[in-house]
Amino acid sequence: MPADGGIGASPKRREDIRFLTGTGNYTDDINMRGQAYVHFLRSDVAHGRINSIDTSAAEAMPGVLKIYTGDNFRDAGSIPCGWQVTDRFGEPMKEPRHPILAEDKVRHVGDPICAIVAESREQARDAAEAIDLDIEELPAVVDMKAALEPGATLVHDDLADNLCFDWGFVEENKEAVDEAFRNAAHVTSVELINNRLVPNPMEPRVAIGDYNRASGDSTLYTTSQNPHVIRLLMGAFVLGIPEHKLRVVAPDVGGGFGSKIYHYAEEAFCTYAAKDLNRPVKWTCSRSEAFLTDAQARDHVTKIELALDAENNFTAIRTDTYANMGAYLSTFAPSIPTWLHGTLMAGNYKTPLIYVNVKAVFTNTVPVDAYRGAGRPEATYQLERVIDKAARELGVDPIALRRQNFVTEFPYATPVAVEYDSGDFHRLMDKLESRADFPGFEARREASRAKGKLRGLGINCFIEACGIAPSNLVGQLGARAGLYESATVRVNATGGITVMTGSHSHGQGHETVFPQVVADMLGIDPSMIEIEHGDTANTPMGMGTYGSRSIAVGGSAMVRATEKIIAKAKKIAAHLMEASEADIELKDGQFSVAGTDKSVAWGDVTLAAYVPHNYPLEEVEPGLEETAFYDPNNFTYPAGAYACEVEVDPDTGKVTIERFTTADDFGNVINPMIVDGQVHGGLTQGIGQALLENCVYDKNGQLLSASYMDYAMPRADDVPFFSIDHSNGTPCTHNPLGVKGCGEAGAIGSTPTVVNAVVDALKSGGFAVDHVDMPVTPHNVWKAMQNSGQG
Template structure:
């Protein structure tokens, strides 16, 4: 039992290290683990030691990390120093972007440490903008700190932060409204090939911006700013027009970058004689609601009540093989595999139904859970066909194999590209440096929505994590490499009381590269939030001299550098 986002990969690695062969003799179970966020993708040394020790002593061994051990040993997320430039012509059109990044990798290389600041970072430096030329160089640096790897967005938040800070500064320096500067430079037509590998397949960036401006009451901001000034406080507004490449899977893409493994996903649908369905998926659910979403997909596809669908995951003895959950891939890749398996089930069920109704297969239609013979009044429900598939006395078993069970492996041809616009509005206390988030507007395009409530919950959680990075969270080391923030006494995180009501809206341009038209949503909030919040803070301060985390102390010091404060002094 382990808290892994990809139990099959854990089995593969653990069995190889410990010498268990064949690997299926090792069973790995990853139940609901209370969240992953990327840090549970990797195989940690403690997992290997526990399995080795259990074999050595012949008894179960349980290990639970203390909180301080987690802070010291779990992979940390992003530690970049970036110098970037944006070239803009006299008409406000972006001409080029150049970035140079030093990426801390920690004391040793973690699983995806080299790909996060390269493959998941540099190719997203185009953002939502039509930028003709982009140059990026990344130097990986080893330090005596915890390993740095995929966590809360993995590369995409870093890219979004660079692009959106540059765009915001460019708008201010050219005297252009930041919303209109973005609109002027948005990509207008699709597909769009960026200078940095990615081919964006669909989107409507201006529509998201317009909706966000409306919901945020952008026109009323000046009046709210004036009210804050009357109270002796600063008020600022900041934008983040983000895009991400997710649905991490295309084997051809990752193979071209040197990865020695395909990133497909698997699914199997087992239809029982009574018409209930078991869905076995290689995707892993650790809080995202896959059990509900996947059941909805199958329920709608087969026309059966959702109560008749059960979803099985996270157990290598039950699911043959899977690549797990990360990079917002479960809907675009995992659910697409389920759809393919369901299509195979329907096709076989049509053959069974045709034999039972004594008509040609091509004359059988399937809709809303019912098979009907064209030109007749003959019909069979999905459950009736399932029973006949196992009873198997109304068809020739030499032509149709009894039973109703199908599997599929799905490997997409492209990433998915969710996008959107987040607008943060803050009020800052000039005496204490405390930043209060007054309003938050998020308009996202996740393609087709299977379960809007689950999607909105994912957005809320992502924003909270992005706000944490922007305002409070950070691993602090002393000059000797000693971690000073190794407990929640020192590592600060935002609480519910620190957030306003989130104004969330969804627009939809279906993704053309998967059968459901879905895009990923799990990381969007964490990707968009840091840039929106820092842009809002710098707008309030009147200068750009602040870095994350923008703690009250950091903001208080930055206020002393603001033009208004310096003039007063």
């Protein structure tokens, strides 16, 4: 086995050869003979009644093939939501219709009203300007609390109010939690905002619909993290296309972060129009459109309370959250503030009683859904901010307070319905303390003070739940799809292998990491293994890539399929060597008979499988190909401890991150280099939320941060060189690889670490500031200092 080959090695990413040389194949690179182009005419008001649409002038313009309105799709299905939440009173959430094109009303700026299909993009755009719209603008509702007031403007006229659901978890804990707060020796509370974000992947969305009149088959090429799910949702629930007549292809995908999980109306439209016009139809999203159409993220307003006894043990946690759904329910939106948020409110701590209330609200804004971390960053931010504030109020060391309350015995059943299978939070903190040089902090603080700056130290501990599972559990919680993963391992006659997986890469390095797993099991070189993904026509049904599930769920499916390959290959090898199957061993690509010098090579066995001249046909059929579906019996639980040092300019409020140190538990690590990259990316996105990013609407529902001129993205000079470590992993106990997932950890652990550091810096300067809402921009920090005065 080459030193750079198997599990634990760090070979360079093989997919980077095409990405770095400009030979990748993204959806917009696909152009089909005779294709037409679509332009969507979108609402420029957040809320309005459509009185009339006159397309006659536009239809007569050069190149225009057809103009579609909501009337063309009244018989089509609604864009589906993939998760149903039941509220604390036992009632299902409100689930209003989400049309392909607006019907009767528009409900957010960017809501598509008309689709103009023409011979060129330019002709489609020109025609859009000739459409005469009569829209009666209505009052918009943007603020979540105002949306729930009596008499508030209704986003959906067929609903009694704007409340999607009022969720309580764990409802039977509520009275006991309230009693614990009445009896507490100390209570800390903090009100905070988890700011709304725009995902902004490098590649905007693209959809190309194609129809084969001879076969009756439809094909959609799209920028998707899970093409099989798009095929299921769009085919079964929107357009009524049988799955065997619908193919969805997602080629190279330039980033997603969650925003490309969902089924979007543009995908359904292009698929429909291709059949209707009998020619390919292509839509390419502009960056401006992406700000108005890609599902946005976060947008929670929360009050969290922590109760402690006289010995500073945590006794109860209580939270009240308003979660913005936007104008419609996106695919997984209801699960984010509920099951992916409430179940993580225990964090790393053995708090015996927890109650989480979430009110999900419709507003006249872009729909909200999962974004890197999806619910877990929101839970961690709340929890770690209130713990840090409690430590200050009690006058105790924030690390000591956390250590005192750490979970120490595993498995550990939390009061919020999940069971941590493994972990060692003290060891993570030990590693953080040794790497972050806490003893030297005061000297660094003095050096900053000498420059006129305030230096702060923030720490944070977190745990997350990855690889959402198992299917039977999430089905009870409202998931409308299974959450397994699949793999087919096809061995060729000469020993090369093609692995077809339901997981799909949008930057994670699947084509490098997955071969490492299979190669390690077989003892062959990873270069002999190719990965196929992203095409429903040649990959087994899978749930795609999100929630740090690729290696834990997708990789485990590959292990199970490869185990079947090995079992069959041993039967063939035993026959070739005239030995007992029980005595066959596989090591370094050689099958041998235990205790003898008899052996046959991997290639000899694979050739025999396809050229069965000397073959146990009565026992084993020819060929060497196996499929496995893997449905985990639990989440995986990565954890971490992070430290951040910032400098704050007291004259301007500007925050600069000086040091950032991490200690993560990802279980067993397949490729350390790729894990490093995933952590770097997650940290940068979390720092972006903490310092810079903020999606802002005015009171009329107009998006004020609708371009990079107004929406600040992190750049290289906004982040330091990170000091990261993931050498202290505790293996997951319930998947065959012992892995836990790493893709979202940085985004989950970074936001409270940065804000804790900023508050510490302001405190060191004598400012009576207990909290600064994200993003901690110079203006927000300066305002907090002015409002606080000197403490």
